[in-house]
Amino acid sequence: MIASKVWCLAQAIYLGILLTFCVYYGTPDMLLAMPFAVFFGLPALLLFSLWLRVLKARGVSGNRALWLSLLVMPLCTGLCSFGLAYLLGPACLITALAAVAVPATLLSVLICHKPIHSIAEI
Amino acid sequence: MIALLKKWRCALLVFCTHSVALPAIRLLQQVKKFPYNTAQLGEMPDSSGGALLLQFLHRHNLHLLPDYESHDIKHALLGYPATEEGEASLQYFFYGNGQRSFPVLITVLVTFVIMPEYHAAFRKAYRRGLATPRLGGVDWFGMLPQPAEDIRQQLQIPPL
Numbered sequence: 001m002i003a004s005k006v007w008c009l010a011q012a013i014y015l016g017i018l019l020t021f022c023v024y025y026g027t028p029d030m031l032l033a034m035p036f037a038v039f040f041g042l043p044a045l046l047l048f049s050l051w052l053r054v055l056k057a058r059g060v061s062g063n064r065a066l067w068l069s070l071l072v073m074p075l076c077t078g079l080c081s082f083g084l085a086y087l088l089g090p091a092c093l094i095t096a097l098a099a100v101a102v103p104a105t106l107l108s109v110l111i112c113h114k115p116i117h118s119i120a121e122i
Numbered sequence: 123m124i125a126l127l128k129k130w131r132c133a134l135l136v137f138c139t140h141s142v143a144l145p146a147i148r149l150l151q152q153v154k155k156f157p158y159n160t161a162q163l164g165e166m167p168d169s170s171g172g173a174l175l176l177q178f179l180h181r182h183n184l185h186l187l188p189d190y191e192s193h194d195i196k197h198a199l200l201g202y203p204a205t206e207e208g209e210a211s212l213q214y215f216f217y218g219n220g221q222r223s224f225p226v227l228i229t230v231l232v233t234f235v236i237m238p239e240y241h242a243a244f245r246k247a248y249r250r251g252l253a254t255p256r257l258g259g260v261d262w263f264g265m266l267p268q269p270a271e272d273i274r275q276q277l278q279i280p281p282l
Contacts, residue, residue, distance in 0.1 A: 121221060121223045121225070121226075122147060122190070122193050122213075122223070122225045122226070
């Protein structure tokens, strides 16, 4: 419970800082990149949960899965961001990277501390 | 027009659930093997959780769906039917109960947007979930031979 509250607070502060930065120092392109980045980030998160399950199924230990995930997740989101930069222009790159990779990496840490089966319970 | 929209919505939800979500969840879910078959459930006393599950399946013309037995047990014990409203209400109940899994969050979000006529029912289910002590980690399968009413009392589930 505390972890989720801290996560929400951190996310709100992070988005606030990012938005303030974009409004005062950014270009319209950078603002445009944010919703795109989030849109691309969600499927990446779903793929990430699948990846974690595969790791667990193969008997990879929790800590190792965590470090592997921390490596893979920013790589995936980084690739998405480069795709965005290609589509929308190089000015979006930093915003896109920040808007996707940072929350996704933080979330990956959070998810790794929860049992995998509880993530998919219906 | 409204009836047609509801028909499309139902078809969309069935597709998203059965063709997209359930296969994906099956990959992610750590499944515990269901220890009973239909015949064994039928041998349980009439008032038991197992009999209640069987009645639920018969009432909705369903059969035991491998890996989703615990989901159907939750339906039967909590009293939510296998309808659009019932399925969504069940997820709202668990959202209120503190279970924040991906399927629960996505269902709550999507049904809130596309099923506005059931908002009152969703609010009721959410509050019922809030009023129930956490159900995470409950051994649903092990409880089935017990009387359904005893299970509800044991888990302190408020009436509908």
